[in-house]
Amino acid sequence: xxxxxxxxxxxxxxxxxxxxxxxxxxxxxxxxxxxxxxxxxxxxxxxxxxxxxxxxxxxxxxxxxxxxxxxxxxxxxxxxxxxxxxxxxxxxxxxxxxxxxxxxxxxxxxxxxxxxxxxxxxxxxxxxxxxxxxxxxx
Ligand SMILES: CC(C)(COP(=O)(O)OP(=O)(O)OC[C@H]1O[C@@H](n2cnc3c(N)ncnc32)[C@H](O)[C@@H]1OP(=O)(O)O)[C@@H](O)C(=O)NCCC(=O)NCCS
Numbered sequence: 440x441x442x443x444x445x446x447x448x449x450x451x452x453x454x455x456x457x458x459x460x461x462x463x464x465x466x467x468x469x470x471x472x473x474x475x476x477x478x479x480x481x482x483x484x485x486x487x488x489x490x491x492x493x494x495x496x497x498x499x500x501x502x503x504x505x506x507x508x509x510x511x512x513x514x515x516x517x518x519x520x521x522x523x524x525x526x527x528x529x530x531x532x533x534x535x536x537x538x539x540x541x542x543x544x545x546x547x548x549x550x551x552x553x554x555x556x557x558x559x560x561x562x563x564x565x566x567x568x569x570x571x572x573x574x575x576x577x
Contacts, residue, residue, distance in 0.1 A: 441496050441519060443527055446486035448476045453495030454488060461514045463552045478502060485535040487528050489515070497524045501532035508536040508544035526562055547572060
């Protein structure tokens with residue numbers, strides 16, 4: 440049974456290895472180790488990893504902007520799926536957000552991700568069809 444722990448700089452290498460082998464998970468420049476380390480320091484207590492026999496087998500990256508929480512990179516290794524691990528990781532993230540006074544959290548999901556329907560919709564997250572997301576890279 441994997442244990443869940445806070446995601447710290449020590450787990451970055453293991454998380455990157457998991458993400459590299461995870462389907463439907465795209466990496467961006469913000470996933471470089473230095474950027475990730477900065478994100479984790481800026482958002483203590485919100486991101487978590489699942490560890491089994493020293494290996495990172497699950498992750499959730501979570502942060503907030505003082506108003507809303509955002510979850511990224513929810514990933515579970517193939518062999519560990521359908522055992523509630525992602526749900527446990529998300530729960531830890533949400534507890535951390537609540538402790539920080541944040542009452543609402545968003546998950547931005549690509550429309551072609553099959554897990555959008557399979558996971559988010561079945562774990563109590565409300566699908567929004569009333570918003571567009573506009574993004575700009577500087
Ligand atoms: C999405 C993902 C994180 C789910 O991890 P997980 O640990 O298997 O999820 P959980 O066991 O907590 O699933 C909770 C519930 O979601 C639903 N669910 C999750 N994965 C499912 C699947 N492949 N098929 C059908 N239902 C699924 C089920 O209702 C499940 O409860 P149940 O097993 O009791 O029926 C994992 O499949 C993954 O890493 N996918 C690739 C990465 C990715 O696309 N991440 C972004 C997701 S939008």
